[in-house]
Amino acid sequence: MTQEEILAKFGPREAMEYDVVVVGGGPGGLATAIHLKQLAAQHEKEISVVVLEKGSEPGAHILSGAIMDPRALSELIPDWKAKGAPLNQPVTDDAMVFLLGEKMAARVPNFFLPECFQNHGNYIVSLGNVTRWLAQQAEALGVEIFPGFPAAEVLYNENGSVKGVATGNMGVGKDGEPTDSFQLGMELHAKYTIFAEGSRGHLGRQLIARFKLDEGRDPQTYGLGVKELWEIDPKRHQPGFVMHTAGWPMENDTYGGAFLYHMENNQVVLGFITGLDYQNPYLSPFEEMQRWKLHPNVRWYLEGDEEKGIKPAKRVSYGARAITAGGLMSLPKTVFPGGALVGCDAGYLNVSRIKGSHAAIKTGMLAARAAYDAVTAGRQHDELTAYPEAFEKSWLHEELNKSRNFKSWFKKGLWPATLMNGIEQWLLRGKMPWTLRRDKPDHAYLKPAAECKPIVYPKPDGKLTFDRLSSVFISNTNHAEDQPAHLTLKDASVPVNVNLAKYAGPESRYCPAGVYEFVEAEGGAGQRLQINAQNCVHCKTCDIKDPTQNIVWVTPEGGGGPNYTNM
Numbered sequence: 100m101t102q103e104e105i106l107a108k109f110g111p112r113e114a115m116e117y118d119v120v121v122v123g124g125g126p127g128g129l130a131t132a133i134h135l136k137q138l139a140a141q142h143e144k145e146i147s148v149v150v151l152e153k154g155s156e157p158g159a160h161i162l163s164g165a166i167m168d169p170r171a172l173s174e175l176i177p178d179w180k181a182k183g184a185p186l187n188q189p190v191t192d193d194a195m196v197f198l199l200g201e202k203m204a205a206r207v208p209n210f211f212l213p214e215c216f217q218n219h220g221n222y223i224v225s226l227g228n229v230t231r232w233l234a235q236q237a238e239a240l241g242v243e244i245f246p247g248f249p250a251a252e253v254l255y256n257e258n259g260s261v262k263g264v265a266t267g268n269m270g271v272g273k274d275g276e277p278t279d280s281f282q283l284g285m286e287l288h289a290k291y292t293i294f295a296e297g298s299r300g301h302l303g304r305q306l307i308a309r310f311k312l313d314e315g316r317d318p319q320t321y322g323l324g325v326k327e328l329w330e331i332d333p334k335r336h337q338p339g340f341v342m343h344t345a346g347w348p349m350e351n352d353t354y355g356g357a358f359l360y361h362m363e364n365n366q367v368v369l370g371f372i373t374g375l376d377y378q379n380p381y382l383s384p385f386e387e388m389q390r391w392k393l394h395p396n397v398r399w400y401l402e403g404d405e406e407k408g409i410k411p412a413k414r415v416s417y418g419a420r421a422i423t424a425g426g427l428m429s430l431p432k433t434v435f436p437g438g439a440l441v442g443c444d445a446g447y448l449n450v451s452r453i454k455g456s457h458a459a460i461k462t463g464m465l466a467a468r469a470a471y472d473a474v475t476a477g478r479q480h481d482e483l484t485a486y487p488e489a490f491e492k493s494w495l496h497e498e499l500n501k502s503r504n505f506k507s508w509f510k511k512g513l514w515p516a517t518l519m520n521g522i523e524q525w526l527l528r529g530k531m532p533w534t535l536r537r538d539k540p541d542h543a544y545l546k547p548a549a550e551c552k553p554i555v556y557p558k559p560d561g562k563l564t565f566d567r568l569s570s571v572f573i574s575n576t577n578h579a580e581d582q583p584a585h586l587t588l589k590d591a592s593v594p595v596n597v598n599l600a601k602y603a604g605p606e607s608r609y610c611p612a613g614v615y616e617f618v619e620a621e622g623g624a625g626q627r628l629q630i631n632a633q634n635c636v637h638c639k640t641c642d643i644k645d646p647t648q649n650i651v652w653v654t655p656e657g658g659g660g661p662n663y664t665n666m
Contacts, residue, residue: 100275102252105268109277112265113285117147118474120263120289122250122302124152125161126226126456127442128295129233129242130175130463131470136240138471146474148242149287150234151266153249155658157234158227160297160637162326162420162666164358164370164453165226166190166218166341170494171460176236185228188363190218191339196396198347204396213524215451215502218341223360223368225665226456247658253302254286260480261437263288264302267654272581290479291470292438295463298423299639301654303444312431312440318540319446320425320506321643322354325388325611326370327570328416328665332409335400336365343453344397346513348390353377354509354516357391358453359400366415366665367400372422372453374509375541375609375644379551383608384640385419386556389564393557401563411562417570418666419611419638424450424506427499428536433487437480439466447495451502451524458495465489501529507537545646548603567613571634575662576612578655584632585655586614586641593649594628602646604628609644612636636661 106112119135121128132148139146154160169186172179179186195207195216234244251267264287270280294303298321307313340361349355354374361367371388392398403411423446430447433440441447442459449458469486473479490496504523508516523531559565578585588594598604599617606615612634620627637660642652 100277105277105283109281109283112283115285115287117149117287117289118291119146119148119470120287120292121148121150121295122264122292123295123297123300123444124150124154124157124234124244124246125230125295125297125442125459126233127444127459127463128293129157129230129237130171130460131293131295131441131467132237132242133175133233133240134464134467135471136237136242138468140240142475144475146471150237150242150244151248151250151264151287152244152246153654153657154246154660155662156231156246157244158230159662160660161227161230162324162418162663163226163456164324164326164360164368165224165456166221166360166454167224167226167229168221168452168454168457171457171464175460175464182236184232186222186224188223188339190221190223190341192337192341193218194340194342196342196344198344198394198396200347201393202395204394211525213521214528215449215524216343223339223341223362225362227663227666229456249654249657250302251284251654253305254288256437256480259436261292261435262480263292267657269656271583271656273583275583278581290474291483293441293466293470294438294444295441295459296444298421298443299642300444301652303440306435306438306440307431310432310435312433312435316431317425317428317537319423319429320537320541321375322372322422322424322450323375323384323419323609323611323638323640324370324372324422325385325419326368326417326666327414329367329369329401329412329414330365331367331400331412332403333365334407334409336367337361338363344391345517347394348387349513351513353379353382354506355387357388359397369397374424374506375421375640376510376544378544378546379554380545380548380602380605381551381554381608383554383556385567385611389559390556392563398563414565415573416664416666417573418661418663419636419640421639421643422455423448425537426450426506427503428534433490434482434484436482439469439483439486441466447499449499449502451505451520461493461495462490465493504531504533504535507535542644542646542648545602545605545644547601567611568634571612571636574636575664576634576636576660577662578633578635578659580633582656584630585653586630586632586635587651587653589649589651593647595626597647598645599626606641606645606650609640611638611640615641
């Protein structure tokens with residue numbers, strides 16, 4: 100049954116009115132809501148704000164490294180430390196290490212580290228826990244938060260401006276028909292709707308296309324971050340130590356890097372980022388991370404040593420998420436009639452610093468100021484032009500401008516990129532007179548399998564390296580069994596006839612959760628694509644990297660997906 104047929108039978112939907120609706124309960128969305136309420140209290144005004152969060156709770160779907168620059172948080176909540184914000188582990192030491200093959204490595208002297216690689220004054224955090232704390236601050240100010248209610252549809256006024264959003268229907272069976280537990284979604288109308296869905300937001304993507312917000316901008320580019328949380332022996336735990344690596348196991352023509360951060364409580368986070376503009380369809384970002392852990396500079400922290408009384412480390416959580424990495428040159432227009440994009444829904448992450456939470460909070464504050472001024476002036480459904488104008492005058496714009504070429508240099512290869520980024524960031528301090536441009540999106544870089552060499556990855560040992568299904572298990576991912584697949588195909592014949600035939604079925608490798616697999620069709624009719632949607636960790640890689648752009652990620656039933664703990 101189509102949405103139109105459902106509405107004809109069960110509608111109309113219940114509607115709720117707000118001054119501002121915020122889509123997404125991450126750092127950007129919550130900062131927007133918090134600052135709106137702060138401004139209202141400061142000027143003794145009333146403003147109604149609601150936040151929709153697709154996860155089971157704020158923070159459930161949040162995944163990041165994360166080293167957090169507290170600058171924006173200090174602007175939003177100056178007394179965050181007194182209020183118990185979970186920024187507990189300051190960075191104590193930085194290490195930038197080039198892995199020169201399977202065994203060798205070379206550390207860059209700290210003297211040569213450019214400012215973007217220096218983390219003095221920053222904190223190693225669980226961004227999920229920071230988000231949960233921000234949600235508490237928002238609710239204390241009177242913000243309504245609806246967890247488990249994904250915004251599934253943008254609503255428009257007759258003049259084409261954004262009217263608000265509608266949440267997804269509940270209780271729809273796999274066959275698309277309403278079940279006995281069916282509940283119609285609800286509409287939330289607002290004077291302004293702020294979209295803060297994170298990287299490759301489902302609705303943000305639609306808005307960018309509808310309003311042509313990316314016209315004149317470089318194509319957006321992304322990376323996939325795969326992350327694991329480990330508990331290690333106290334003898335090898337160095338609280339606050341930060342290590343970033345480049346080089347092996349990646350080929351020199353593939354953008355990527357990794358990190359190992361020592362949090363509090365004998366925990367370390369390991370992460371591997373693969374640029375989704377890679378060319379070889381045989382590459383598997385998940386397997387690259389597993390291979391990376393075998394390097395002596397990484398495995399030393401995880402392996403036990405009976406003679407020295409060191410216990411083997413234990414992996415306790417896993418997850419994956421795309422990051423928006425194009426920076427300033429790929430940043431779309433961030434406002435349109437009736438709304439705005441903030442945080443990674445727009446693409447404010449600073450890829451040179453591998454940091455985006457401070458940018459999400461800052462842009463949320465800037466959008467909140469513009470929306471507050473507009474609402475209190477009696478305006479609605481127009482463009483919040485004050486928001487991008489304020490961004491261009493902000494410290495964040497200055498920061499992103501300094502690193503505008505960082506990712507693009509890697510199309511020249513690792514060592515040319517290292518040299519040129521060193522010149523730009525260390526010698527020129529980000530004040531370079533040139534700008535590199537990109538000419539095509541990530542999926543267009545994938546080469547036919549016939550032009551590439553297959554990659555043979557080692558089998559998992561179950562101690563340091565693992566398979567995808569056991570990894571997904573510890574992400575606490577769950578989707579209702581009887582619901583339509585939220586991973587949809589425009590044309591069901593393309594996966595086999597094009598992706599498998601031409602590109603050797605890359606979806607079976609780029610997905611870090613084992614969602615896509617090619618299996619034998621019934622009756623010996625060749626192969627077919629099987630979509631295990633229940634495994635999906637909402638990373639959005641398929642929506643980005645599918646070479647034919649045939650896969651479209653849509654919102655599943657409320658509360659579905661990962662339930663990350665301390666990630």
